[in-house]
Amino acid sequence: MTDDRPALTAFQLADSFLPVGGYSSSYALEQFVQTDRVESATDLVEVLTAYLRGQVGPAELVALRAAHRATEAGDVDALVRADRRLHAVTLPAEFRESATRSGARLCDLRRQTTEGELLQAYASREPPQQYPAVLGAVTAVDGVPERQACLVHTYSFCSDMLGAAQRLLSLGHTDAQAALEELKPVVSEAVTESADLRLESMAPFAPLVEIQAAAHERADRRLFVS
């Protein structure tokens, strides 16, 4: 009999139905819209490309892969190390806070719904619980392969950001789907390139995203927590 569990877990984790609060974060996209830096679907795809190439690929996916491998090896120390490292390279404060909020929810959820000794041991070490690290652990526990786990994370990131964009811009469902279509090759490329990077040399680079995140921290009126 085919084991469908890994594939079903992948769908479950990529679904916006997953209650980890992805809908409440915009990772500074709100600020890009507020300051008229993103006004159209074209601008949106350009900025999301910068997120994928500059932040998700060279940092989050590298940590996710390390967390996945650590979990497969049953190595809690290495899992905590991947999580702490991602936290130490994520410089905008709101990005760390959003990733911790979602990561802690996913960790709690899995500890309640599946028997995960490793996740228990991990949580007891008071790690920062950055979402990509927790996702790497959860996918490994359920047998989702590493590359697929990366695709799940990157896809969810895009779909959450497009969901935020629909609320911030007058972006229709068809436009959002077209944007997702355009981003597919960028997603694949980011996932492929992340395989060559080590945890010790994660190199995110998106200064304008970081500066918008800094401005968002102090924004008077905001719909999103980041």
Next chain:
Amino acid sequence: MAADAPHPAFSEYAGESVPQAAPGTAGKDGRLALVFARSDGETRLVRDFARAPFHVSGSLCHTDRTATVYVQSPSGGVAQGDRREVSVTVGPEAHAHVTTGSATKVFSMAHNYAESDVSLSVAPGGHLDYVPEPLILHPDARFYQSTTVDVAPGGSAVVGELVVPGRLARGEAFEFERYYTRTRLRSEGRLLVADDTHIRPGEADPQVPGVLGSDRVFGHLYVVAPTAEEAGLSDAVHRAVADGPATAGATRLPNDAGLLVRATGETADLVRKQLRAGWTVARQQLVGAEAPDRRK
């Protein structure tokens, strides 16, 4: 693969011989070690070892009791095969400001690469401002830079950098081959922040939305203050840097390390001015005096 490459991306270059003087030989193997200590209520430069191409001519004392050192270089810039090592140690209660007399040019390279390793350490109650003049990356330059900052609880440091991607006035920008900068902020040996930047303009254009947009010059200021309870410092610095012709913002660093100011802009002067505004606010809060005046 040559064993001494600092990063895999540089291993191919490391195997290339340099036609003139070999990498790391006399004149290409700069060493600078500065040690500041406080005695009789003054900060003194108690050790200044400088091997070519570094040159130091003593320290100047400012009115706020900060010892300033201008690091000079008679070589005009950083060439292929150059290896540089800088270490600055600030003792308990000492206040030091280390800068360069002029911009550091990283010249065009056809062979090998250039590397600079900077280690900064600050003892309890000490303060260091390490804010060199801009780094200018000429066409085909390959530059690797590593900066490690270890600040003891109760100490603080402001570490700045400004990168100019070419001789902008002659219309040259982003023609360098590779720029990699690696920053580690620690306190008592524990890693608080890791920040690596790897720019290869030939492979990925940095002048795209979300990265540099239409800006060319980029810079940062780390305000490292591991135990200072400066909840409001990040906000105050942000207010000082947020408005102006350059784009800038401040955010709290992970592990209560302090804060980061990132800035991008059209010219070095615009970015420098805004970074300096943030530096002054941070310094006033940390040591009660504004950013040192630079007479160069």
